[in-house]
Amino acid sequence: MSDPSPVLAAQWFDGRSSRARPARVQLLPAPDGTRLQLRTLDGAGETLDLTHKQVGWPERWSAGRAPPRVAVDLGAHGSLQIEDVAGWQAALAQVNHRSSLAERMQTRWSVLLTVLLIAGAGVWAFYRWGTPWAATQITRHVPLSWELALTQQAMKEIDRQYVKPTTLPPARQAELRAGFDKLVALIGPGLQRYPGYRPPFKLEFRSGMGPNAFALPGGTIVMTDAMVEQARAVPNTGDTALLGVLAHEIGHVEHRHTTRMVVEQGVLNVGLGLALGDVSTLVSSGASLLTGLSYRRGHETESDCYAAAMMKKAGLPTAPMADLLLGIEHQMEEKMRRGGKSANASAPVEKPEPTARRRQADWFSTHPDTVGRAERLKAGQALGCS
């Protein structure tokens, strides 16, 4: 261990009076950080022996920016002023005074900036690559039983909060289920996205929502009565359009999009928790999380691609589902136009607030470019299909 520093002349403001008291100061190396010893020269011969923690070590300065004098905060013991700035620096160096990271960050903005940049880049890289990669690996190992349990819970919540029982006649339901089953029967190696993944597909109908359809992990797909009604009202759509919508939802199931998002959310929370040293931010995933999720645009493209491939295999056109999509969009715009803002009738039509659209509203919720999407579907393909 190094030697004590040379003695420095100082003015001590003891906090009891406003008078400066001449003193001598010496720094001493110690295992728990540099100590500061002070002895007054005004006859009283008072001494202080302060540990590293009791001293408010002044911020260091870079070369050429030395302050005129050094001020040292001694907490309850007042403060010191030292004129010999260079002597203070030399004394610190001699006792190997090591500043804490926080101290270095205060003095050296470049260090602070570097730390912030590294932290930011780390979080970003984790989000950008770490999470999707980890999620893909984990999703492969998520058992179907876990998805089915999650869906059972979610369905209860959806039934309680968002939808009502269907009013479609049983015969009509059976008719649509027969078409759905034919699509499901087409799933083979070419339309499988996870080898060995065979979820029990099930088509459910519900009312109480606008025209829509959504898929839950493990093969449950829900279509609203309004959607079925819509396909009767919009020309050139019909059941073929509804089958296209169902094929899209089957795509979400086969790609296990929801499971991936639940896993990613979990990975992200654990990762961020570890990175920030706060694991209490861990979110308990479950049915409530499931209902709050919304598909990413990439997921929609994947499902459109899937639907195009499935409809092709079934020998059915994709134009009807595109017309249905445009029909719903048109109807929504009409509703918006009639609904309000009549004072500003010439303004461009706004879509509903994205936050107001929930995960349940899959078919129509997360597709910002409906016209472009419909055009691609009409051509029997979706952009970016591999």
Ligand SMILES: [Zn+2]
């Ligand atoms: Zn979708």
